[in-house]
Amino acid sequence: MAYNNIIVETQGAVGLIRLNRPKALNALCQELTEEMTVALDAFEANDDIGAIVITGSDKAFAAGADIKEMQSKTYMDVYKNDFITATWERVARCRKPVIAAVAGYALGGGCELAMMCDFILAADNAQFGQPEIKLGTIPGAGGTQRLTRFVGKSKAMEMCLTGRMMDAEEAERSGLVSRIVPLDDLEDEALKVAAKIADLSRPVVMMCKESVNKAYETTLKEGIMFERRVFHSTFATEDQKEGMAAFAEKRSAAFKHQ
Numbered sequence: 001m002a003y004n005n006i007i008v009e010t011q012g013a014v015g016l017i018r019l020n021r022p023k024a025l026n027a028l029c030q031e032l033t034e035e036m037t038v039a040l041d042a043f044e045a046n047d048d049i050g051a052i053v054i055t056g057s058d059k060a061f062a063a064g065a066d067i068k069e070m071q072s073k074t075y076m077d078v079y080k081n082d083f084i085t086a087t088w089e090r091v092a093r094c095r096k097p098v099i100a101a102v103a104g105y106a107l108g109g110g111c112e113l114a115m116m117c118d119f120i121l122a123a124d125n126a127q128f129g130q131p132e133i134k135l136g137t138i139p140g141a142g143g144t145q146r147l148t149r150f151v152g153k154s155k156a157m158e159m160c161l162t163g164r165m166m167d168a169e170e171a172e173r174s175g176l177v178s179r180i181v182p183l184d185d186l187e188d189e190a191l192k193v194a195a196k197i198a199d200l201s202r203p204v205v206m207m208c209k210e211s212v213n214k215a216y217e218t219t220l221k222e223g224i225m226f227e228r229r230v231f232h233s234t235f236a237t238e239d240q241k242e243g244m245a246a247f248a249e250k251r252s253a254a255f256k257h258q
């Protein structure tokens with residue numbers, strides 16, 4: 001498949017999606033989000049891929065949904081086509097781990113896209129924000145919900161109501177990003193972390209991801225019960241036997257992803 005707005009590569013067991021609309025600061029037009037869906041489908045179907053990295057350019061991860069494409073849409077257009085969530089949610093539905101490597105602007109839909117990933121590595125120049133209010137609208141791909149869960153009500157409310165941007169330091173302090181990396185090292189570091197995850201047992205990694213995500217969607221009691229059941233089910237995998245045998249035998253584990 002030829003892509004017009006993204007570059008898709010594989011590096012060993014890692015799939016890399018680079019948003020590539022530099023003139024529009026990677027604004028997320030319909031075609032780009034559809035291409036991302038195709039790339040994610042392909043990576044999910046590929047047994048050789050164990051983790052995925054989504055990144056942008058040094059200046060912009062993504063400056064949001066494409067305002068020029070969106071500006072003349074009517075209520076009926078957006079309602080009937082379930083505008084934004086229909087294609088975008090593909091990232092959130094991905095069963096394999098997805099890391100967002102964010103440099104520069106991650107605004108509006110760009111911030112929402114990063115938050116749909118499993119964790120965010122931020123370059124020291126990263127800037128996060130939900131500026132939709134300045135356009136006379138509100139976040140529409142999970143911004144009011146996910147940002148609030150990441151950084152708490154007060155900061156999320158301030159950011160959504162004013163459109164203020166948050167720099168990388170503040171984003172790390174508030175729990176939005178897992179770590180800050182120097183800009184020049186961002187992509188290598190994201191690929192290195194993704195490769196480490198891809199070396200681990202794929203089914204167990206997926207179970208772990210499901211279990212952490214459950215924490216967002218249920219009570220503590222039910223989440224702990226869910227975790228217990230999933231933990232028990234890892235004992236049905238060959239990889240749990242291999243992982244524990246390797247520890248006891250003082251050697252590296254050779255997971256078969258079974």
Ligand SMILES: CC(C)=CC(=O)SCCNC(=O)CCNC(=O)[C@H](O)C(C)(C)COP(=O)(O)OP(=O)(O)OC[C@H]1O[C@@H](n2cnc3c(N)ncnc32)[C@H](O)[C@@H]1OP(=O)(O)O
Nearest residue numbers: 023024025027063064065066067068107108109131139140
């Ligand atoms: C509504 C929902 C659900 C979600 C959304 O995401 S709405 C969009 C939210 N994002 C924004 O409001 C950010 C818009 N962009 C900016 O404020 C600025 O571009 C900037 C602060 C990120 C960067 O400013 P800078 O002066 O460095 O660069 P510009 O000259 O403004 O931009 C370069 C080039 O990119 C085009 N651009 C930027 N963002 C978008 C966008 N979200 N949609 C479409 N196009 C965008 C910008 O128009 C310019 O292109 P032209 O020179 O051809 O006009």
